[in-house]
Amino acid sequence: MTKTLSGARPKGALFTSAISSSVMIIKALFRTRFGMMLPLVLLLLLISVLIAVTTLIAPIAPFIYPLF
Amino acid sequence: MNVLGISAYYHDAGAAIVSDGKVVSAAAEERFTRQKHDANFPKFAIDFCLQTVGLEARELDRIVFYEEPHLKFIRVLTSALAPFPFSSGAFVRSMKSWLSEKLWIQNDISKRLDVHPNKIEFIPHHLSHAAQAFLGSGFSDAAILTVDAVGEWSCTSLYHGSLDKGLKFELLDEISYPHSLGLLYAAFTGFLGFRPNDGECSVMALATFGKPIYAEKIRQIIRSEPDGSYRINQSYFKRDQFGTNPFSTKFFDTFGPPRGFKESLPFSCFPGCWSPESTSTNQQRFADIAASLQLVLEETLLNLISKLSRMTGSRNLCLAGGVALNCVANSRIVNESPFEEIFIPPDPGDGGAAIGAAAYSYYSTRSDLSNFKLSPFLGKEYDVSDNVKLVQGLDTAGWNSHRMRESLPHPEGMRLQTELYESFPELIPGIVDDIRGGRIVGWFQGRFENGPRALGNRSILIDPGNIEAAKRLSKTVKQRASFRPYAFSIAEGSADQVLTRRRKMAQTTKWMQSIEPIKESAAPLVKAAIHIDGTTRVQICSSDDNPKYHQLLSAYGQATGLPALLNTSFNESGYPIIASPAEALIVFARTNMDTLVLNNVVIRKST
Numbered sequence: 001m002t003k004t005l006s007g008a009r010p011k012g013a014l015f016t017s018a019i020s021s022s023v024m025i026i027k028a029l030f031r032t033r034f035g036m037m038l039p040l041v042l043l044l045l046l047i048s049v050l051i052a053v054t055t056l057i058a059p060i061a062p063f064i065y066p067l068f
Numbered sequence: 069m070n071v072l073g074i075s076a077y078y079h080d081a082g083a084a085i086v087s088d089g090k091v092v093s094a095a096a097e098e099r100f101t102r103q104k105h106d107a108n109f110p111k112f113a114i115d116f117c118l119q120t121v122g123l124e125a126r127e128l129d130r131i132v133f134y135e136e137p138h139l140k141f142i143r144v145l146t147s148a149l150a151p152f153p154f155s156s157g158a159f160v161r162s163m164k165s166w167l168s169e170k171l172w173i174q175n176d177i178s179k180r181l182d183v184h185p186n187k188i189e190f191i192p193h194h195l196s197h198a199a200q201a202f203l204g205s206g207f208s209d210a211a212i213l214t215v216d217a218v219g220e221w222s223c224t225s226l227y228h229g230s231l232d233k234g235l236k237f238e239l240l241d242e243i244s245y246p247h248s249l250g251l252l253y254a255a256f257t258g259f260l261g262f263r264p265n266d267g268e269c270s271v272m273a274l275a276t277f278g279k280p281i282y283a284e285k286i287r288q289i290i291r292s293e294p295d296g297s298y299r300i301n302q303s304y305f306k307r308d309q310f311g312t313n314p315f316s317t318k319f320f321d322t323f324g325p326p327r328g329f330k331e332s333l334p335f336s337c338f339p340g341c342w343s344p345e346s347t348s349t350n351q352q353r354f355a356d357i358a359a360s361l362q363l364v365l366e367e368t369l370l371n372l373i374s375k376l377s378r379m380t381g382s383r384n385l386c387l388a389g390g391v392a393l394n395c396v397a398n399s400r401i402v403n404e405s406p407f408e409e410i411f412i413p414p415d416p417g418d419g420g421a422a423i424g425a426a427a428y429s430y431y432s433t434r435s436d437l438s439n440f441k442l443s444p445f446l447g448k449e450y451d452v453s454d455n456v457k458l459v460q461g462l463d464t465a466g467w468n469s470h471r472m473r474e475s476l477p478h479p480e481g482m483r484l485q486t487e488l489y490e491s492f493p494e495l496i497p498g499i500v501d502d503i504r505g506g507r508i509v510g511w512f513q514g515r516f517e518n519g520p521r522a523l524g525n526r527s528i529l530i531d532p533g534n535i536e537a538a539k540r541l542s543k544t545v546k547q548r549a550s551f552r553p554y555a556f557s558i559a560e561g562s563a564d565q566v567l568t569r570r571r572k573m574a575q576t577t578k579w580m581q582s583i584e585p586i587k588e589s590a591a592p593l594v595k596a597a598i599h600i601d602g603t604t605r606v607q608i609c610s611s612d613d614n615p616k617y618h619q620l621l622s623a624y625g626q627a628t629g630l631p632a633l634l635n636t637s638f639n640e641s642g643y644p645i646i647a648s649p650a651e652a653l654i655v656f657a658r659t660n661m662d663t664l665v666l667n668n669v670v671i672r673k674s675t
Contacts, residue, residue: 007126007127007128007183007184007187008126008182008183008184009126009178009179009182009183009184009185010184013175013178013179013184013185014175014179016185017172017174017175017178017185018172018175020174020185021138021171021172021173021174021175024136024138024190025138025141025142025171027138028136028138028139028141028142029142031139032139032142032143032146032221034142034146
């Protein structure tokens, strides 16, 4: 049986994994012909961040706030 | 090279490890957590897999997840948004779980196992199923049909697998969400009063008591296409509430009100225990709907298989996905499809897809498959010595307070007789006598089976001709609905004594994946394990597949003339099949099981 002795989780893996997952989501959008939704998603995400910062309330799900 | 396969987060989470091309171990998480169909991250199953190869997770070469979560997320997102704002509740629930956990699986696995994220791969869900089936089959060329609830988008996939120029899977066609046979069957399972993703076997059993008078109505839901594929008519369902209340008014107008979970059903497989006259119109309606659903499912699968045969020209067929657990449909495929050989892996569902994911990753760049062999006996093996010491000093006085509600009270002064045998063959004559005497025997040997079938390593065994023992087993051990038939095992070479097989496909009867008709002359010998239509789910056991169980069957045959035993899974109703000797002892103590065999140790209840 071959043993490989490298491969533990490095520091900063959270950041690289998040980037990698985001890239995979974007690729998945294009693979499923929903790529055209990307600008809309980014715009809505920006608006949601602005709302969250302005109201100091985090969304309970994307674009759904306890206030509304 | 060591590759770990993982399935998780839908139902039946599991793990498997492929080491230098060989499947070393595989297990479902439910066996360790005791939570049936456990969907959580399979930490215990992974730990077990790593122990069998003596590795730390960081030493693995690859970790392969059994589906592409990012692609699946797009399906969940668009499906939840389509009926918005009517789906707002479902949207919030699904987004919470996806955004907090499922979408970041790469990071999750990396963090939980302390491995580099670059080692983590994702492969399409149906390819995981297809890879397990094709690689396990040993065929060099095969048509592959995978049918389940839903993967990323695909609900049904048609592949052509070949080894001509290395391992190659060609996706010929796929039918995407929401056109899902698995989801439809699960929805009807709920409508008929059983738990979806668990009670499908009850629907299949109930179908035998009905007449398919609703078939035409179900054909309006599962619409056959001229090319052999199908579409699901969505007007019968409410997609925005599929998880809670999936049926539209049109569905209820067509099929009537649903059956309550606790509403009783009078049907029984045991002779003389049920008559059509004792059945109300409403109860019969449920059986008729089940029969109609089963018939149309079988027709649809046969159409798909004919299409696949035309497209591939292959003589071999591999089946996988949760729908391949439907042994009645499998039998029709065996008997009526144009294929000469059919292979179904021991665990064709999501648990087994972990094997497919790991195997595909390993073999996708190789063509020599000589190391790959699929067996159901890939689970954990236990040392029973500590448990035996525990039993020897055990006071059974308090057992009645812990017994299962339906079991009979243990008699006053009940004692346990424990016998340790030097070698396995020595214990067999005593067990044969026990079974012939009508005792219920818990049979625990070696590694537990991977998959939903007990195949002689975690089984409960009785005489297949003893109806009274079977009734006692149903009521006081298994708490099993009496309309669900038992299966039986028979030693290879004697199958033709009792079975009338139209086409002898050894593989589907090896792991209890199809039903077979019983010869009328042999029916009295196995009457406790026959359904009312005269068929049984059978395991034809060879000495190569399970030597110890085959030895027991053969010894039973020498004593009785028929090497067959009624074989049902070693568990109580609602729990997964047991894994450890401690769990075996708990079932033994809580129920009216009479004898327990733990490897070379026999424990008997006596007064």
